[in-house]
Amino acid sequence: MEGHVIASGSAEQVGHDDAMADIRRGPWTAEEDSMLKTYVTIHGEGRWNSVARCAGLKRTGKSCRLRWLNYLRPDVRRGNINLKEQLLILELHSRWGNRWSKIAQYLPGRTDNEIKNYWRTRVQKQAKQLKCDVNSKQFRDAMRYVWIPRMMERIRAASEPYSGQPAATDNHTAGVSPSTQVGAFGTDPADHPYFMPAISGGASSDSSEAQVSSISDVTECYDLSGGNNNYPDNPQNGPVSCQPGTDVQPSEHSSGWFDGGDSLDGLWSDENMWFLQQQLCDAVL
DNA sequence: AAAACTGACAACCGCTGGTCC
DNA sequence: AGGACCAGCGGTTGTCAGTTT
Known part of the structure; x- marks a missing residue:
């Protein structure tokens, strides 16, 4: 769809010239993309307002930057x-909350916007299904006791190509009963071989600051790694990043539950939801 | 087949903090 | 000191493709 031109500038950073007179908004066209890309490639990033002007784009600097x-x-x-x-x-997120840009620093190539969208569309959806707030203790427990352990189990399984069970096969498809697949992790995170100390620390606290371990603990303990030091806070011991080359990818024979969307669906089957709600009720009582 | 609904993502908005003059 | 400008952040909205009814 073509972007439209507005007659007057928005309140944001009202400029001192009349360039605001016909600022384009809405989706970017291929031509605009090309103009911006060419300009930034030659002149570099920064000074976005002048980028917009000098590149001949009728966009705000903000829009160009974004x-x-x-x-x-x-x-x-x-x-x-x-x-x-x-x-x-x-x-x-359990550590820093909605500090999207900070989180994005640890996922090279991912933007804060993308992570924010992921959180809103996937994670908050699950909280809604559980009828609890995404920041509630109940939901955090659900993540700790079921979601994260299962994700780690899947990652581990995927990293062991043939250790008895196909790496990229969901327990559902593998014929494991729902009660077994969830119950295998127990209700005590400490029972779980992939239990995350960083997250357990805040178990009984609503404070996201409480008892957190260093980031490196997480990835070093569980070896999510592919070996990368591209971490702003701790270049030497930073968490292992998710580089394209080290992604967990579905095998040719997989059912595809390693693509982003499917993985969550598998985790939140009706049986899992039932189990979770039981656990949450128990926890409250 | 078409309308209604939903999910994912792109883009915008308001605000804040930093820098410069 | 304080105003103007700017970059960046997080929240929100708009759009569109896919799915369901």
Whole structure:
């Protein structure tokens, strides 16, 4: 769809010239993308207002910056967020809350906008299904006791190509009963071989600051790694990133539950939901 | 086949903090 | 000191493709 032109500037950063007179809004065209990309490639990022002006774009500097960072930047990754990335997002969000840009720093190629959208569309949806708030203790427990352990189990299974069970086969399809597949992790996170200390620390606290371990604990303990040091806070011991080359990918024979969307659906089957609600009720009582 | 609904994602908005003059 | 400008952040909305009815 073509973007439209507005007659007057928005309140944001009202400029001192009349460039605001015909600012385009809405979806970017291929031509605009090309103009912006060419300009930034030659002149570099920054000074977005002048980028917009000098590149001949009838956009705000803000809009140019956003388009570049979220879409045109060469290293931006597109496509489904894989399990490792999902796990990292859950972990980092449990620590920092809605600090999307900070979280995005640990997922190279992913933008804060993408992570924010993931959280809103996938994670909040599950909270809604459980009839609890995404920030509630109940939902955090659900993540801790079921969601994250299952994700880690899947990642582990995928990293062991043939250890008795196909790496990319859901327990449903593998014929494991619902009660077994969930119950195998127990109700005590400490029972679980992949229990995450970082998250357990805040178990009884609503404070996201409470008893958190270093980021490196998470990935070092569970070896999500592919070996990468691209971490702003801790370049030497930072968490292992989700580089394209180290993604957990479905095998040729997989049923595809490693693509972003399916993985969550599998985790939140009716049986799992029932189990979760039972657990949550028990926890409350 | 078409309308209604839903989910995913792109884009915008308001606000905040930093820098410069 | 304080105003103007700017970059960046997080929340929200708009759009569109896919799905369901």
